[in-house]
Amino acid sequence: MARFQLTVNGRDVEVDVDPGTPVLWVLRDHLQLVGTKYGCGIARCGACTIHLNGVAVRSCVLPVSSVGEQAITTIEGLSADGTHPLQQAWLEHDVPQCGYCQAGQIMSAAALLARNPSPSDEEIDAAMNGNLCRCGTYLRIRAAIRTAAARG
Amino acid sequence: MATVKTTLNRRSFLKASALAGGGLMLGFNWLAGCQTDPTPAPLTLPEDWFEINAFVKIGDNGVVTIMSPNPEFGQNVKTSMPMIVAEELDVDWQRVIVEQAPFNPAIYTRQFTGGSQGIRQGWTGLRMAGAAARHMLRQAAARAWQVPLEEVTTHAGVLHHAASGRSAGYGEMASAAATMPVPEEVELKDVADFTIIGTSRKNVEARKIVTGQPLYAMDQYREGMLVAMVVHPGRFGMRLKSVDDTAARAMPGIRDVFPIQTFADGYERNYFDTNTFPELVAIVGDTTWQVMNARKALRIEWEPIEDTEIRVAGFGGTQTVRIPAGLESTPDHAARMAEQAARPGRVVRRDGNPEAAFRRAARVIERTYTAPFLAHNCMEPINCIAHVTADRAELAGPIQAPEFIERTLAARLGLPPERIDIQMTRMGGGFGRRAYGHYLVEAALISQRMNAPVKLIYTREDDMTFGVYRPAYHATYRAALDEAGRLIAFHVKAGGIPESPLHANRFPAGAVDHYLAEEWALDSNITIGAFRAPRSNFIGGVEQAFLDEVAEAAGKDPIAFRLELLERARTRPVGERNDYDPVRFAGVLERVRDASGWGTDDPPGVHRGVAAYFCHNSYAAHVLDLVIEDGTPVITRVCSAIDCGIVVNPDAATNMVEGAVVDGIGNALYGAMTFTDGLPDHRNFDTYRMIRHAEAPKAIDVHFVESDVAPTGLGEPPFPPVFAALANALYRATGTRLYEQPFAPHLEAFVQQTTG
Numbered sequence: 001m002a003r004f005q006l007t008v009n010g011r012d013v014e015v016d017v018d019p020g021t022p023v024l025w026v027l028r029d030h031l032q033l034v035g036t037k038y039g040c041g042i043a044r045c046g047a048c049t050i051h052l053n054g055v056a057v058r059s060c061v062l063p064v065s066s067v068g069e070q071a072i073t074t075i076e077g078l079s080a081d082g083t084h085p086l087q088q089a090w091l092e093h094d095v096p097q098c099g100y101c102q103a104g105q106i107m108s109a110a111a112l113l114a115r116n117p118s119p120s121d122e123e124i125d126a127a128m129n130g131n132l133c134r135c136g137t138y139l140r141i142r143a144a145i146r147t148a149a150a151r152g
Numbered sequence: 153m154a155t156v157k158t159t160l161n162r163r164s165f166l167k168a169s170a171l172a173g174g175g176l177m178l179g180f181n182w183l184a185g186c187q188t189d190p191t192p193a194p195l196t197l198p199e200d201w202f203e204i205n206a207f208v209k210i211g212d213n214g215v216v217t218i219m220s221p222n223p224e225f226g227q228n229v230k231t232s233m234p235m236i237v238a239e240e241l242d243v244d245w246q247r248v249i250v251e252q253a254p255f256n257p258a259i260y261t262r263q264f265t266g267g268s269q270g271i272r273q274g275w276t277g278l279r280m281a282g283a284a285a286r287h288m289l290r291q292a293a294a295r296a297w298q299v300p301l302e303e304v305t306t307h308a309g310v311l312h313h314a315a316s317g318r319s320a321g322y323g324e325m326a327s328a329a330a331t332m333p334v335p336e337e338v339e340l341k342d343v344a345d346f347t348i349i350g351t352s353r354k355n356v357e358a359r360k361i362v363t364g365q366p367l368y369a370m371d372q373y374r375e376g377m378l379v380a381m382v383v384h385p386g387r388f389g390m391r392l393k394s395v396d397d398t399a400a401r402a403m404p405g406i407r408d409v410f411p412i413q414t415f416a417d418g419y420e421r422n423y424f425d426t427n428t429f430p431e432l433v434a435i436v437g438d439t440t441w442q443v444m445n446a447r448k449a450l451r452i453e454w455e456p457i458e459d460t461e462i463r464v465a466g467f468g469g470t471q472t473v474r475i476p477a478g479l480e481s482t483p484d485h486a487a488r489m490a491e492q493a494a495r496p497g498r499v500v501r502r503d504g505n506p507e508a509a510f511r512r513a514a515r516v517i518e519r520t521y522t523a524p525f526l527a528h529n530c531m532e533p534i535n536c537i538a539h540v541t542a543d544r545a546e547l548a549g550p551i552q553a554p555e556f557i558e559r560t561l562a563a564r565l566g567l568p569p570e571r572i573d574i575q576m577t578r579m580g581g582g583f584g585r586r587a588y589g590h591y592l593v594e595a596a597l598i599s600q601r602m603n604a605p606v607k608l609i610y611t612r613e614d615d616m617t618f619g620v621y622r623p624a625y626h627a628t629y630r631a632a633l634d635e636a637g638r639l640i641a642f643h644v645k646a647g648g649i650p651e652s653p654l655h656a657n658r659f660p661a662g663a664v665d666h667y668l669a670e671e672w673a674l675d676s677n678i679t680i681g682a683f684r685a686p687r688s689n690f691i692g693g694v695e696q697a698f699l700d701e702v703a704e705a706a707g708k709d710p711i712a713f714r715l716e717l718l719e720r721a722r723t724r725p726v727g728e729r730n731d732y733d734p735v736r737f738a739g740v741l742e743r744v745r746d747a748s749g750w751g752t753d754d755p756p757g758v759h760r761g762v763a764a765y766f767c768h769n770s771y772a773a774h775v776l777d778l779v780i781e782d783g784t785p786v787i788t789r790v791c792s793a794i795d796c797g798i799v800v801n802p803d804a805a806t807n808m809v810e811g812a813v814v815d816g817i818g819n820a821l822y823g824a825m826t827f828t829d830g831l832p833d834h835r836n837f838d839t840y841r842m843i844r845h846a847e848a849p850k851a852i853d854v855h856f857v858e859s860d861v862a863p864t865g866l867g868e869p870p871f872p873p874v875f876a877a878l879a880n881a882l883y884r885a886t887g888t889r890l891y892e893q894p895f896a897p898h899l900e901a902f903v904q905q906t907t908g
Contacts, residue, residue, distance in 0.1 A: 001404070018404065018441065025441040029379075034371035035364015037580075038440075039531055040612040044837035047531060075364030082363040090362045094354050094803055097811055098226030099361035100531040100580030106362060125846035132837065134531045134581050135226050136814025138848035140807065 004064050008033065009077025019065035024048045026064050027074060035075035035103045039132070046131030049104040050074050056111035058130075075103035078110060085151055086110050089144040097135035105131045109145050118149055195247065202326040204288055205334070206259045207237050207281035214309055214323030216243050219253035221260040221278075222270045223552055224357075225582030226811075227867045228804040229270045231356045233278055235800055236271075239348040240282030240341060243309040243322065250356040255554045255574040263576070265552045266587050266682065268768035268865020271800060275862055283338035285329070292328035293320060308347075343798065343860040352803035357578065369549045369577040370535045374605035377537070378407060379443050380436045380598045381609055384429040384618060385454045387830030388678045389479045392431045396451035400435060403449060405442035409435045412597045414590055419563055423466045424556040426588040427475060428619040428679040434598045440609060457677065476675045479830035482524070482624075485649055488674055489626040493520070497645045497670030500656040503726050504666035509641035513632030517705055521629070521694035523893035525649075525825040526622035526683060527840060532580020534610040534618070538595035540565065541603075545572045547592050550579035557589030564593050565600065584682030588620050616840060617832040621825055622683035623648040625690040629698040632666070637706035639664055639717065646691060647672035650680060653687040659737060659766060660699070662730030663717035678827065684815065685868035688767040693820070693875025693893075696763035700880040701889060710762050710880070711745050714738075732766040736795050739857050740764055740773040743793035747855045748775035758788060761880030763873035769864035770796040771857075774813065776849075776877035780885050785899065787817060787849040790877070795857035796866045806854040809870045813852050816874025818843025821896045841896075 039047030198211025536549030703713035764773035
């Protein structure tokens with residue numbers, strides 16, 4: 001076990017865990033931030049997507065010891081009150097079915113729009129291809145990203 | 153208005169006095185309704201709530217809480233079921249809060265999500281619940297105003313008496329209404345008067361989903377909760393022999409390791425008690441990561457199972473199921489199915505004289521289709537929270553069929569059902585998998601042993617390799633055409649491991665004079681379960697691919713060919729057990745033909761396939777358009793026509809159809825679980841290929857046939873025909889018919905062939 005100082009959603013926190021513990025489980029089991037989901041544990045489904053200094057990463061394979069001073073943002077911290085343009089677009093398009101993958105989808109989309117405010121459909125597909133949706137809401141996700149992008 | 157006798161029993165209408173203040177109700181109004189503002193102001197909660205019946209609570213300020221009875225796994229019943237209550241209650245949807253009802257089938261009757269039956273079977277009861285509450289509000293107003301009941305009308309949560317000009321909000325009358333007698337008859341609205349049903353309302357939990365709030369069992373925690381995992385044999389056909397837990401126990405955070413047995417000896421299983429791995433090794437610790445690591449240090453020995461027979465109480469009485477010993481492999485399965493298919497099957501239906509008709513046919517077409525096992529792969533892996541004490545069991549988990557597993561829990565734990573509380577959490581997908589609630593029993597046994605609350609978590613690998621798969625299937629079709637290209641005889645022989653996919657009374661039964669349907673099944677120790685549109689998900693797709701080929705052989709347009717057959721089934725049906733309505737079946741074909749511009753407005757350079765199917769009481773047809781780019785099918789558009797009667801929530805229903813189309817394309821192209829000596833060849837999403845963003849259709853247009861017929865299912869019916877619409881379009885693109893699912897490996901071969 002070892003102590004790690006982390007910045008999560010703008011808040012400084014300290015956890016005492018095994019250095020190999022993936023950030024996913026630090027968030028879920030130690031910080032009670034459960035919006036970030038476990039889906040595969042091998043970075044192949046995207047349900048666990050968070051931002052590390054604004055870049056989308058899969059937290060299920062990210063050891064807590066490798067985070068250092070980089071800022072972690074989770075779905076709970078994407079906006080203070082659920083008003084991020086993507087969250088609003090998701091509601092307008094009524095995207096979710098089961099909903100389990102959607103936090104990861106939104107985090108991947110948010111990182112995309114942060115670096116590319118007007119992505120083409122091909123760029124959306126490329127950025128989002130690591131995020132599985134078993135319910136098949138891909139068309140609505142694409143539409144919601146376009147809506148959010150169009151608003152700038 | 154229709155007058156309907158209330159059949160809800162007395163307990164459905166327990167008239168409680170005010171609940172203990174509004175503080176119990178933590179709901180916010182996330183019901184955005186039709187408004188475009190995604191962030192409506194939260195509702196002001198009432199001081200007091202009055203329970204009018206088990207489905208409806210009304211606050212003193214007119215805010216209404218409606219209970220949604222069925223478990224939610226993404227089909228959006230948590231919005232659409234309360235919409236039905238709200239319609240008859242006649243309230244402003246903006247002032248409705250939705251809550252998940254507790255599991256209590258004595259009050260809420262059928263709390264089972266599956267078989268596309270939620271809305272269909274809930275329809276009348278939900279309407280009556282709303283109508284009965286409205287009636288009691290009107291009674292309260294009539295008494296307060298001293299006017300005849302018939303003169304009290306309602307509009308959007310307000311009671312009116314036109315003659316005296318009086319009016320009152322539901323909140324003002326709620327207290328009195330809760331003391332009114334339950335009506336023995338209620339009036340239901342005419343379909344034409346609906347103001348909520350048939351209008352699109354947003355998912356009531358969407359805001360919680362997009363902000364990451366804890367909705368799933370996986371997200372829940374309990375004070376003092378431990379984390380548990382279970383280890384099952386790596387191979388089907390094996391069972392637990394011994395476990396050496398010395399190393400695992402020494403690892404940080406590990407509390408205990410022990411075997412568990414899901415069923416007591418001699419227990420007669422019910423239909424949803426899957427036989428998958430009833431003996432497991434449980435490992436319990438403080439955190440998920442600690443348990444995940446420590447389980448790798450377990451040294452477990454497995455041994456082969458013997459041939460066994462188990463007794464299962466099914467829907468058709470108790471059956472004996474044989475479980476053979478041995479380590480099974482996919483190539484052996486293929487060989488066994490081919491061998492069995494060459495033998496006579498069990499005749500399920502026979503019309504006319506098919507043998508004679510085939511002998512005199514001008515042309516006979518025979519084709520064989522196969523499909524592999526499929527894993528459900530719900531995004532939320534199997535999990536469950538359990539807290540079992542000496543005299544109670546509390547469970548919270550993703551469960552489609554709580555009623556069945558409650559019986560299993562009661563038998564296993566030795567507790568009466570009333571001491572077992574099952575909370576139905578929002579499910580991260582279901583698709584049939586969560587009808588099999590073995591994991592509730594596993595979690596309960598672990599909690600009982602640990603004397604602590606426990607969260608059982610399956611890893612993705614545990615989830616994917618645990619069985620309860622869609623069966624592997626095989627079907628051989630024969631069609632006889634006469635000189636004029638008319639279909640004179642039809643023969644299907646279908647089977648699978650370990651169940652047949654046949655629906656003998658489906659189209660084209662009833663449309664052909666000479667018809668023969670046979671089936672067979674082979675035993676296996678690989679376990680199966682319901683998977684979105686069970687059996688239909690194979691037989692519907694291959695039948696519609698076969699008919700496409702028969703239409704081509706007959707020199708007919710595939711839609712016109714089907715419509716001719718349906719016209720025959722309508723005017724001169726063969727046999728009496730045909731399970732479809734040929735008029736509604738033809739209706740979706742005509743609708744998809746017109747909406748897609750089939751034959752009149754075909755997009756240039758695009759290859760089109762059509763298919764239609766009836767299952768789970770509803771009708772679905774698709775026209776799928778694709779082009780091949782760099783050897784990969786790019787699906788440019790899917791046009792869907794659906795007849796599921798009244799559509800309660802059109803945009804949500806559209807979402808469901810879109811999902812079924814994507815799911816169908818994904819499983820048809822990529823879906824496969826294969827085995828080598830009992831070992832599942834795929835354990836995670838690195839090799840089990842699922843459809844992804846870039847492979848989804850570019851557009852899906854969904855059209856619902858306008859209808860005032862009571863609603864039927866939608867989760868399953870659009871799924872089976874997707875397989876055929878895709879297969880038929882791929883044929884037009886490549887010139888090659890594909891008979892073996894999944895299709896993608898064959899397309900790669902086609903690309904190499906044509907470009908090499």
